[in-house]
Amino acid sequence: MLQQWVCQSLGISAGSPLLAWSKVSGDASFRRYYRATWQGLGYIAVDAPPQHENSAAFIKVGQILRDAGVNAPEIFASDLHQGFLLLEDFGDKQLLPVLRRLQLEDDTTRAGEIYQTVLQTLLSIQRSPQKKRLGLYSREQLRTEMSLFKEWFCTAFLGLEFSVSEHVVIDQAMNLLEEAALSQPTVMVHRDFHSRNLMLLDDATFPALGVIDFQDAVNGPYSYDVVSLLRDCYLRWEPEIISHWALIYWQAAKEDGLLVDVSDEQFLRDFDLMGLQRHLKVMGIFCRLSLRDKKSQYLADIPLVIQYFLEVSGHYPELGDFVEWFNQRVLPVADQRLPKSAG
Template sequence: MTDDLRREGLAHWVGRALGMPFSAELSDLTCDAGFRRYFRTDTNPSLIAVDSPPQQTKPAHFVALADYLRRNGIHTPMVVAADTGQGYLLLEDLGDTQLFGVLSSDSVEGLYAEVMSELLCLQQIPRKESLFPKYDSELLLTEMRIMPEWLAGKLLGYQLPAMEARLLEETFQLLLNNAASQPQTLVHRDYHSRNLMIRGGERPGIVDFQDAVWGPVTYDLASLLRDCYIRWPRERVERWALAYAATAEAAGVLEPVEPERFLRWFDWMGLQRHIKVLGLFPRLSLRDGKQGYLGNLPLVIRYVLETAGRYPELKPFSDWFGSQLLPLIEQQAWYSDYRCAGD
C-alpha cells in the first residue's frame, strides 16, 4: 500500500476511533522514526496518529510496552486506540517541546535533575522478559560493527586491512567486557534530549522507547550526559554521573561502587554507543536519505577521541582512528573541526 493510501486509511480509522462520521484531519509531524509516520489531529485536545506498518515495525509490542511503562509510573504517551493488525495507533500528544530546545547553561541543572529522576524510575522497573530482550554481547557487537561498514567502507571508501580489523575487534571486546561487568537494568536505548518532552507542570514525557532492552546500568546515563546533539564540560558531566550513581545506590539500583570504577563503566559505555553512532548516522544518510545527521558527526568524533585517548587500553584505537579515518573525514563537505564541536 502506498504512503498516500495508508495515510487516507489512517485518517478514516482515527475518525471512527473518535466516533466521528468523517475522516480526521491530520497534519504531518517531522519525525525521524524509521518506518513510522506521525501526524497530529485537529481535535481538542490534539492527539498523535501513528502509521506503524506491521511488516516493518511491531505495533503490538509498542502498545504493550507503553502500557507496561505507564503502569510503572513512566510518562509515556497514553494509547487512546490501536489497530495493531493494520498498524494504526492513536496516542496522547506530549507536545512539541523537546528537552534539547530548552537546555542552557542556566537551565540544565534543574532539567537534568528531572530527567535523571525519571531515569532512576525506569531503572527500578522489574523486568518482563517478553518485553525486554537482553542487551547482550551479540547485539552490542553488531551495533559497533556498523561503524567500519558504513562510516569507513561506504561513506569514506576505506577498506580495513586485516591487522586494523583485528584492532577494532580487540577494542570492541574490551567494551563488551565492560558492558557485561555492570549491573543490568531496563535500558531505554535512546535516552537523550530529543526523546524527552517538557511540558509545564508535568513529569518529562518519554518517547521512542520501542527498542527498550535489559542491559548495562550506565547506558542511558551516557546517552543523556554525552548527548550526540549537545555537549557539556567534562567536569560537569562527571559530577552529574557520580551524583546519579549515589542516588542509584540509595535506591538499591546499584551496589556501592568506587567512583573511579563507575566513571570507567560510564566512559566505556558511552564509547560503545558513540562507535555505533559513527556508523548509524552515515547509514541514515546513505540508505535512508536523512542527510542532516552527518552534521552531528564531529561532536560524536570528539567524544570518541577524547574518551579513547584517556585510557591506555583504548589508545591504539584512538591513534588508528586519528591516523586512518580522520584525514578522510576532514575532506567531507559536512565536516567541521571536531575539536570545538559542541562548544
C-alpha cells in the same frame, strides 16, 4: 487509510470537517506522525509500517513505563496489522531547545537542576520490576551494533578498506567494549534516552517530563541511558560538568539500591566505556540514515560524536592501538567528508 482509521477509532464520520489533521516532524525511523484534533482534544496518529517497525513492542514497553510511574503516552487505539496507532499528544516541546538556551546563557546551575529531574525519571525506569519482560541486551546485539561503525561509517561513507592487522586492532577494541558492557549490573534500558526523546508536558518553567521513542527498550547495562543523556549526540557540555552530573546519578542510584557494590571509580569507567560503544555505533547509524534512508541531516551531528570519542578514549591505554588507528586512518578522511559540528 490512516485518517479513515482514526475517524473510525474516534467514532466520527470519515473526512469530518471537525477533525483537524496535520503532519508532525518525524524521527530517524520509518514511522510517520500526524496530529489529529477533535472537539478540542489532541491525538497523535502513527503510521508505523509493520515490515520495519515493532508497534507491539511500543505498546508493551509503554505500559511497563506507565506502571513504573513514568509519563509515556497513552494508547487509545491500535491496529498492528496495518501498523496504526492513536496516541496521547505530548505536544512539540522537546527538552533539547531548553538545554540549548541554557547552554548559550552559560547557566549550568539551572541546567544541572533540570538534569537532576531527568535523572529521577531515569531511575524510575531503571527501578521497573518488569525488566525481565524485555529482551536481554545480548553479546550478539552489542556486536552487531558496533559492526555498524565499520560497515556504514568507515566503509560505506568514508570509503576505507582494512588490512588484516587493522581488522585485528578494531576487533580487539570492540571485544573490550563488549565485555565492559556485559559486566555491568542490568536494569531496564530505554536505549535512546536523550533530549530529543524527552518532552515538556505543560507550560511551567520545568514541567512534567514525557518519554517517547522507547520501543527498543531492553534489559541491559545500567550506564547506557545515563551516558546517552549526558553525552548527548545533539548537545555538548564540558567534560568536568558531565562527570559531575554523572556522579550525582551514581550517588542517587546507590541510595536507591541499584548500584550497591559499584565504586565511583568503577562507575566512571563503566560510563566512559559504555559511551564509547554507543558513539561508535551512532557514527554508523547516522551514516546509514544518510546513505540508505536519505536523511542526510544526521551527518551534521557526527563531528560531536567523534569529539566525544576522542575526549574519552585517550584516557584508556588499553584502547591505545585503536585510538592511534582512528586518528591516523579515520579522522583525516572524516574531517574532509563531514560538515563542521555546531555542537
